[in-house]
Amino acid sequence: MNFINKLFRKSRSKPNGIFCENLEKIIEFEPQSYAHYYRAFMHSSMQEKDENGSDLNYERLEFLGDSVLNTVISSYLFKHAPQGNEGYLTVMRSKIVSRKHLNLIGEELGLLKLLMRNIPDHQLGKNITGNIFEALIGAIYLDQGYLFSERFIQKCLIDKYVDLNELEKRVTSYKSLVIKWCQKNKHEFEFCTKVDNGCDEQQHFSVCFYIDDEVVSKARETSKKRAEEKAAKRAYYALQNEIKTKALNI
Amino acid sequence: MNFINKLFRKSRSKPNGIFCENLEKIIEFEPQSYAHYYRAFMHSSMQEKDENGSDLNYERLEFLGDSVLNTVISSYLFKHAPQGNEGYLTVMRSKIVSRKHLNLIGEELGLLKLLMRNIPDHQLGKNITGNIFEALIGAIYLDQGYLFSERFIQKCLIDKYVDLNELEKRVTSYKSLVIKWCQKNKHEFEFCTKVDNGCDEQQHFSVCFYIDDEVVSKARETSKKRAEEKAAKRAYYALQNEIKTKALNI
Structure with a gap:
């Protein structure tokens, strides 16, 4: 029972x-x-x-x-x-x-x-x-x-x-924010994400975020989504002088 | 009015x-x-x-x-x-x-x-x-x-x-099928997707799908999702001898 x-x-x-x-x-x-x-x-x-x-x-x-x-x-x-x-x-x-x-x-x-x-x-x-x-x-x-x-x-x-x-x-997705910024400002971008377990037992993903073929940020996390969001957040702050003034109307 | x-x-x-x-x-x-x-x-x-x-x-x-x-x-x-x-x-x-x-x-x-x-x-x-x-x-x-x-x-x-x-x-997502196959069979994989408008007015994305750092398939489409799905479908057929028998229980 x-x-x-x-x-x-x-x-x-x-x-x-x-x-x-x-x-x-x-x-x-x-x-x-x-x-x-x-x-x-x-x-x-x-x-x-x-x-x-x-x-x-x-x-x-x-x-x-x-x-x-x-x-x-x-x-x-x-x-x-x-x-x-x-x-x-x-x-x-x-x-x-x-x-x-x-x-x-x-x-x-x-x-x-x-x-x-x-x-x-x-x-x-x-x-x-x-x-x-x-x-x-x-x-x-x-x-x-x-x-x-x-x-x-x-x-x-x-x-x-x-x-x-x-x-x-409120900003909830840095990924969509930086993608929209790239699209509006005609920059090519790319999230290169791959499984990268390293020495961890749990599955990990590492991501390189490129704008116009240059690495803007990197991140590693336990899900593809979280890794990309983290990289996007880092890119957002790296680029903040350019993006910040435009954030509210994206 | x-x-x-x-x-x-x-x-x-x-x-x-x-x-x-x-x-x-x-x-x-x-x-x-x-x-x-x-x-x-x-x-x-x-x-x-x-x-x-x-x-x-x-x-x-x-x-x-x-x-x-x-x-x-x-x-x-x-x-x-x-x-x-x-x-x-x-x-x-x-x-x-x-x-x-x-x-x-x-x-x-x-x-x-x-x-x-x-x-x-x-x-x-x-x-x-x-x-x-x-x-x-x-x-x-x-x-x-x-x-x-x-x-x-x-x-x-x-x-x-x-x-x-x-x-x-019914198979509806070749992408999830090949990802699951890679994960089950412990292969590293990567979808490298970027904006690639070429000479087209409309936005296009091109994608390279890698398994263990080797290009398995490529595709180009008007959305990131469609490009990745197309590349995954091509990869699925390229790998079909290995995958087909496992498709139903993925």
Whole structure:
């Protein structure tokens, strides 16, 4: 019998225990079914399986919650930024659903307290609270439907963190900033990125960023995306006298 | 007075004209408000502006519809592929909402007939019907809400084109296929991509794909993504004797 079934053994409609009580304090409503929420707080380190032998953890719910979040924010932006074109809406959405925001909300809600895991906190990864927040949205969507999820996101995220004027000014992707600068100023550019594990066990990528065939910056990180963003940030500061005055209207 | 207001001049609740009649034949229901649908079929070449001077065309609705589509498909996959992990769900979603599928649905629905544009068809871009389909979903979401949009997507897309067993076997990204092959077989790889306009007016990118510091393939295209995908496809065929037998379980 798997973990969730054990928890539901006594009563399938509302199991006893501190989990339900704490969950309700966080979400401020009584779920119709608790099963989705248990899954949303189940870390893969628990190695739980469902009755078919499939992994039972929050990762599938995180995938679903991420989509729901994107749609709710897209809809919000469509209505509240009537003058923004598609490019503006895309940039603003990525600023609103940034890992930084989601992690912050996850921390504020105290989601980590409910997480069932078998490893110490420092091994959970730096985006753990944001990931559980997305999984929680996935659970709410399945339990209560789209409109309810929309109201939950409005309360936890939009009302607290979305100020379109302030967000407009925030730089979140140095890569797109330097690419746009190169394109506007007719410079050729190139990110040369390759796997470069060196002596590390974990996979690493190293990147050279060229403008007009000259190396402007280099970086090495555990993902291609992070390596390129780091190199772009270094290039941005190296070039800041040229770029800075143009940053706000890119 | 802008274009949409002109169309609504006689009756704001249900304007006359062939547009509404043809629209209802396509969507098979009577909208509560036609305004969103006019926008969904307005190409930027019409250069329409709203009362604030902002562009009035389908592009913002396409942004919204794309999100709604993603959520509906994520939700479908969550429920119908209970054994698939997050990676599987992501790959399957991208196969389902591929440009090829969306263009096909747009063509089947005959959306191009309703498109208001000021340029000849061959200048509309090859993804025009898929783009209008996404914009139409955005319009339906605003007019009828999420659940109705979900039923519309179920009818037009899922019921007709989603066979999970068949989709599992389809290769849609040669780039991810060759990257996974390199990673599994411990080869270093590198996509070196740069702007290379040559004598063309339009921006072009050229890419060299290296495995273990040897050039395996090259390509040149009008977007970085297309150039890399083309190079990866060439690499895939160049390496097919090694890869082919492993393709299905990557």
